[in-house]
Amino acid sequence: MSQHRTRAEQRRDTEARILAAARETFARLGYERTTIRAVAASAGVNAGLVMHYYGSKEELFSRAAKLPDDELPAGHPAEALLSTLRRRLDDEPVASLVVLRSMLTHAEASKEFRAAASGWLGRIGDAIPAQDADLRAGLISAIITGVVIDRYLLKLSSLADASADDIVSLLRPCFESLTNDPPH
Structure with a gap:
């Protein structure tokens, strides 16, 4: 039939x-x-x-370069961000790679990345209970972007072949430190 x-x-x-x-x-x-x-x-x-x-x-x-809006999953910000990173490590983020590969040489890709990143940074910053939340959000975003670029585009290090579990496990203390309110 x-x-x-x-x-x-x-x-x-x-x-x-x-x-x-x-x-x-x-x-x-x-x-x-x-x-x-x-x-x-x-x-x-x-x-x-x-x-x-x-x-x-x-x-x-x-x-092709239209990036989906990344929502920050519910829960502790560190775990939510690590969950987002794990998803990008488990499933190659092709739309993101379109933008990342071209953003330094093509104005439209650069514009698309800035637009998507701006909203993403805002959502991360809003979830962090610290006075310097925007700086912390920028650092977290840079780490995630760097890991994705190395794993899928540059393939310079063992990130390309590392398991998502290993990467997330190593980054957990860093993300927890960046998303917690520092003692005064």
Whole structure:
């Protein structure tokens, strides 16, 4: 029994396949080296279809680089942040990698990262009961970003192959220290 799919469903699937291929290609090559043809080949479609759905490389990048809003899970801030980090270590954050790979050379990626990071920093800072919460939030964000960059993009250290459990375990005391109210 074959399931008959509507044209609208087929279009949505094709658009999603192109977007997934674009995310993977931009994450691997960055903005400058990614071509519409490379994305099309990865998605198994022709370049004209990519242009039909997305109009331009810039628009395709903008959609591929759209970062989901990271919510800070409930609970103690250190454990919530470690849970967020674990999720990024267990499941490669492809949308984030699109932005991280390109943010130093492409203005749109830089803008997207700043927009997402601003809200994320605010949520972290709000959860930390310390006078210097914004500084502490910045340090935590820098640690998470650095770990993700090293693990997936640079692969300079053993972070690339380390288990998420080991990384989280080593960072726990640091995150607990940064998220607790210091004694006066």
